[in-house]
Amino acid sequence: VRITGVGLAAVRPDDERPHNLKQLAAIRAAKLEALRSLAEQAHGVTLQSRSQSEKSEMGVDSIVVESGATLKGVRFIRVEPVEPGIYQAVAELDVRY
Numbered sequence: 619v620r621i622t623g624v625g626l627a628a629v630r631p632d633d634e635r636p637h638n639l640k641q642l643a644a645i646r647a648a649k650l651e652a653l654r655s656l657a658e659q660a661h662g663v664t665l666q667s668r669s670q671s672e673k674s675e676m677g678v679d680s681i682v683v684e685s686g687a688t689l690k691g692v693r694f695i696r697v698e699p700v701e702p703g704i705y706q707a708v709a710e711l712d713v714r715y
Contacts, residue, residue, distance in 0.1 A: 619713050621659045622695075625651025629703040641705075645697055648707040652694070656711050657687035 627647035629640045666682045695708045 621656060621711050621713055623652040623655030623659065623709045623711070625649060625653070625655060625707045625709075626700070627651060627705055629705075631703075644703070644705045645707070648705040649694065649697060649709070652707040652709040653689065653692065654685065656689055656692060656709055657685045660689065660711065660713050661685065661687040 625648040627644045629637075629644045633640045633643070635643075662685070664684045664686075666684075668680050670678045689711060691712060693710050695710055697705065697707045700706045
């Protein structure tokens, strides 16, 4: 079975570094998002939710989503710009259930 993970990331316009460094940061972020997607598909996620209320009024809500996995054999199929300043990474992983 082969699963595919896709990640998107944008160049931050408020980043003051040279353009090529901003591009590299966006590419790295897109690759990390693709890996996160693969990890979630292969190993699932842990979801924690908590609500606080005071005097019958809702207060603070928080939701934490975590995913932890070791992925071996990931192949990046492509990493490319899809629009000016937006990069997409596509990764694949063969998994055995």
